[in-house]
Amino acid sequence: MSEIKIIRDPIYADIPLNGSELSLIDTPEFQRLRNIKQTGLTCMVYPSANHTRFEHSIGTMHVAGEISKNLEDVDRELIRIAALLHDIGHPPFSHTLEICGYNHEYITRKKIKKMDFESYTPNEVIDVLQSKGFEGALLSGDVDADRMDYLLRDSYHTGVAYGSIDYARLIRCMVLLDDIRPKLGVLGKGLIAVESLLIARYQMYPTVYMHPTSRIAEIMLKNATIYGLNEKLFNxxxxSTMDDIDLVATLRRSSDEECNKLIKMLDKRHLFKNILTFRYDDLTPEEKWLLINLNEEDVKQLEMELSEKLGTTVFLDIPDYPKINEHNVTVIIDNKRYKLDEISPLAKNLKWAYMKSWDVRVYIPPEHYKLLKNENKFKENNKKEVIFDCIRKKHKKSMMLDIMQNEGVxxxxxxxxxxxxEMGMSESEFLSELQKLIFCGLIKENVVKVRGTYRYDYAINL
Known part of the structure; x- marks a missing residue:
């Protein structure tokens, strides 16, 4: 039997590791994570948020292993190894720099294919990360080990009073559902524990993950990195091999004036200013649809047009819309299955509260802020024209919206x-587009109780 060693962790106390797990932790691919911040530039707001993907990955491995103890017919060691390696493809500063087509999940799979494992093939580990089989449901599901660890860990390291979940009860109440695609469900007695996770996620979103100051800093870093790529400082x-230290040191050597300026500003915490904010309720459904369907190239083109129009550098901050997968979790009560939203008024209301915390922001250099802020173009009556005059021509059609317009209900x-x-959409395309349309308010989803079960009805909402 492999020698067991213990890692001390501030969240779970003792985390046991066997020899094969330790050998993976000692690889260069995993050690790189020691210098990649878990929450990007959140440390600009919360100074203690310097925790990294390294300890998060070990924590996710531990949580996945604890969940699997209560489940039958799963390979616990395979789950732990996949959980341990699930983030090795992250770029510096984590999700902040998933830009220009960089996909950390794809890079993770590429790295795993080159690794050696004692008892498994690389493809077996990759299959778990791609949610093939029961094991994958623990790492990529409606309520999963990854999510539990980052909420607990990010809350601890930022020092905020949110992010607390009833972790122990939640994992005791998890069961595997043998559907077409295996997924995790929760027993009815764990309903309040699931609700605690939803509350934690909802509170952490505006206070930590989307804090206005860290958002500005991350947009500046992202643009400095794009300048560095265009300058061919790196490709x-x-x-996939750099860490936070490598990237910042490389960008400091840039000869590009804009790149150099942004890094110096970040070094001094001299940040861009938010001159316009478009909150969820400020925007029509059509305007939200326009914004969330802009790709990176569209955003850069729009920034150039706005920069020319306003006479200064303009950065747009359009976050991904909240996907809120936790609301899809299946809850088992009296041997019947329900979606969380069907039986939890709290979950149903939090879903919309979470969506409405989404907003779009426009940033400009601090030296131009006061001058432009006082101009008539930023008055309440016409501030939308500043951005939407440039964006309406990029309208994206929706096949599903066409279907709903024909059907009505x-x-x-x-x-x-x-x-x-029948119109040619795949199931994944269907689910993605439906979620977007509901988020924007173009389609309304109603849950209807029919003979002891629930049905989801859809209506056009124009």
Missing amino acids: LNDL IKGRGRLLTIAK
Whole structure:
């Protein structure tokens, strides 16, 4: 039997590791994570938020192993190894620099394919990370080990009073559901524990993950990195081997004036200013649809047009819309299955509260802030024109919206999926577009109780 060693962790106390796990931790691919911050530039706001992907990955491994203890027919060691390696493809500063097509999940798979394992093939580990089989449901599901660890860990290291979840009860109440695609469910007695996770996620979103100051800093770093790529200081693939220290040191050597300026400003915490904010309720459904469908190239083009229009550098901050996967978790009560939103009024209300915390921001250099802020173009009556005059021509059509306009009302998600497939959409495209349309308010989803069960009906909401 492999020798067991103990790692001391501030969240879980003792985390046991066997020899094969330790050998993976000692690889260069994993050790790189010691210098990649878990929460990007959140440390600009919360000075103690210097924790890294290294300890998060070990924590995720521990949580996944604890969940698997209560489940039958799963390979616990395979789950732990996949959880340990799930983030080795992250670029410096984590999600902040998933830019220009960089995909940390793809890079993770590439790295795993080159690694040696004592008892498994690389493809077996990759299959878990791609949610193939029961094991994958623990790492990429509606409520998973990754999410539990980062909420607990990020809360601890930022020092905020949010992020607390009833972790021990939640994992005791988890069960595997043998559906077409295996997934985790929660027993009814764990309902309040799931709700605690939703509350934690909702509170952490505006106070930590989308804090206004860290958002500005991260947009500045992202643009400095893009300047560095354009200058050929490094290429996109180099981000898979660099850590935070490598990247910042490289950008400081840039001869590009804009790149150099941004890094010096970050070094001094001399940040851009937010001159415009478009909150969820400030925008029409059509305007939200326009914004969330802009790709990176669209955003850069729009920034150039706005910069020319305003006479200064302009950066746009358009976050991904909240996907809120936790609300899809299945809860088992009296041997019947329910979606969380169907039986939890708290979850249903939090879903919309979470969505409405989303906003879009426009940043300019601090030296131009006061001058432009006082100009008429930023008055309440016409501030939308500043951005939407440049954006309306980028309208993206929606096949599903066309379906809904023809049908008016569709009873049952299955029927809507069938029609979408007949129009050529895959199931993944269907789910993604439906989620976007509901978020924007272009389609309204109603949960209807029918003979002891629930049905999802959809109506056009224009």
